[in-house]
Amino acid sequence: MRLSCLALVLSALAACAPPAQVSKNGPADETGVGFGSLSLSPFPVAAGGSSPLARDFIELTFAMESGRQLQVFTRFEGPVSVALTGQVPPTAPADLAALIGRLRSEAGIDISPASGPATITVEFARRADLRRLAPQAACFVVPNVASLAEYRRKRGSEAVDWALVTRRERVAVFIPSDTSPQEVRDCLHEELAQALGPLNDLYRLPDSVFNDDNFHSVLTGFDMQILRLTYSPLIRSGMGRDEVALRLFGVPGLVPAGPPRDWTQAIETALGGKGAPRTRLAAAERALAIALRSGWQDSRTAFSHFAVGRLAAGSDPARALEAFRQAAAIYARLPGGDVHLAHIDMQLAAMALAGGRADYAIRLADRAIAQVRTQQNPALLATLMLIKAEALERRGDAAAAAVLRLDTQPFARYGFGSETMVRARTRDIAAVADRAEKG
Structure with missing residues (x-):
């Protein structure tokens, strides 16, 4: 939270x-490619140990805010498209366009506005309607749905359990329409980052939105580095923790502590x-x-x-x-x-x-x-x-x-x-x- x-x-x-409190995970465990110059060799680490970035990436990627461990790595495989639906606030399209531009240029993600069915749907609804589904969350993200109506039907089922996802196909982000433009923008940054990448937050991270202290409003350079690693061609959905750590950092066996x-x-x-x-x-x-x-x-x-x-x-x-x-x-x-x-x-x-x-x-x-x-x-x-x-x-x-x-x-x-x-x-x-x- x-x-x-x-x-x-x-x-x-x-x-x-x-x-209002903002949770990047939804209720229970439902969380709320081109790579430019990224090296295709594992990220360098100190002999006999691991880099801080390796520890941060693995702990962010293989656990949830609740502490629940994730057994496999997941992401979108292929281009990502984003659509805005519902009661879209007037500032949201421009803020989304700016965010997509950053994700493309800084994180190297093949992401664009949707021209048809979207892989990520951002639906805006009244805060009161969202609170009935997620009382502690101002905005949240859910897998395997494309609308609030679909989420209502699947709520509580295995289909919307992040821990059971093995590859991301469809994700929905839910944001209140009756809130400030800044909260809309901040939710876009936080929830799209989790729709694309890590589902966890770490209080120890000082320069990141993947941190529940909420000091940072928009994605930082560190966050873009984490997302760039998430979409590295060295890894793919379905891999376990050790294989991801070995391929990205050359060090297996990194266990999230928290x-x-x-x-x-x-x-x-x-x-x-x-x-x-x-x-x-x-x-x-x-x-x-x-x-x-x-x-x-x-x-x-x-x-x-x-x-x-x-x-x-x-x-x-x-x-x-x-x-x-x-x-x-x-x-x-x-x-x-x-x-x-x-x-x-x-x-x-x-x-x-x-x-x-x-x-x-x-x-x-x-x-x-x-x-x-x-x-x-x-x-x-x-x-x-x-x-x-x-x-x-x-x-x-x-x-x-x-x-x-x-x-x-x-x-x-x-x-x-x-x-x-x-x-x-x-x-x-x-x-x-x-x-x-x-x-």
């Missing part, structure tokens, strides 16, 4: 409604949006204790600190600040860490606003805005701009605040959706600042 990291401090401080289940459960409890704040904070502290005891030096420990910081922000600012500092120190060392640091700056800027420190909130927002403008995350960018605008207002510069809010509109409409949602986000941020004045 993917957990949204946007507006987390705003939720904690202003009691705004939590954002994080301890108790850590994953603690994180899901902490950021799942249910339960009392004290219970969720205790779960985050438990996840952090497990990460520290395990000696992890990767994004799992950083994310554990982040979770503690975001949940402690409303009740224990000093604890939250220390947690964010620890998270930032780790993320600064990891590839792709700029996006994580920008999220932390957003949290800190909201805390500064709540504490009546408008100038500091502006400095933090400015630092993060400079990073986020290159990260294709309009919702995060709009949130930062609105925080800065509110800080300018509280500092007495109403004219500059008004200009900035106007500049925010294109990003906010794409990131949040309707004008009603934009106004609600603006009110949430104002409520954060109001706490400082009432305090």
Whole structure:
């Protein structure tokens, strides 16, 4: 299950409604070629061991988010076509075209818009209709169906069990039509990536959408590398783990490990949006204790600190600040860490606003805005701009605040959706600042 990291401090401080959770797997285990210059020899690995990429690829490919192991490798064999059906949002065709272009050029996949029957069908339907089929998922992917109606008929049968698939022939992606343009785009990236390739997510991956921390909105360079390996001519559907590892990396016997289940459960409890704040904070502290005891030096420990910081922000600012500092120190060392640091700056800027420190909130927002403008995350960018605008207002510069809010509109409409949602986000941020004045 993917957990949204946007507006987390705003939720904690202003009691705004939590954002919708996005799961890249559907209910239970139904998850939600030309190769350019790719070498036809196995990927080089260190003598007597395996490369980190080999471990990541095998663990992503031969397991599911639930922990269930997959016995055979599967992919589409031959050209892939994608069709949009249902209540297609106006921004979806352009976003899909851009994604297909990236998949062709960066991952080397023979994929194109469908001119007839499609191998991947993306159907848009009302969120309420999708929630009845997958209560915890905002968007999801299912094998061996081409429509929501067909999925309803086959739901619960072996036909839609990913663990029984030996070769991908047809896949359907289901995305809510009544959501923001950014969520539509993000679902297209995440679900098409899983329709084409890995069905698993790994919290330890810092620079990937194959990670339930949800910091990255669109497919990264690492993700494209994973998908390029998935469609390597060296492997084919039906192969087992050892054969795939041997052909791609020259090292057999790579066994997926995954994080301890108790850590994953603690994180899901902490950021799942249910339960009392004290219970969720205790779960985050438990996840952090497990990460520290395990000696992890990767994004799992950083994310554990982040979770503690975001949940402690409303009740224990000093604890939250220390947690964010620890998270930032780790993320600064990891590839792709700029996006994580920008999220932390957003949290800190909201805390500064709540504490009546408008100038500091502006400095933090400015630092993060400079990073986020290159990260294709309009919702995060709009949130930062609105925080800065509110800080300018509280500092007495109403004219500059008004200009900035106007500049925010294109990003906010794409990131949040309707004008009603934009106004609600603006009110949430104002409520954060109001706490400082009432305090």
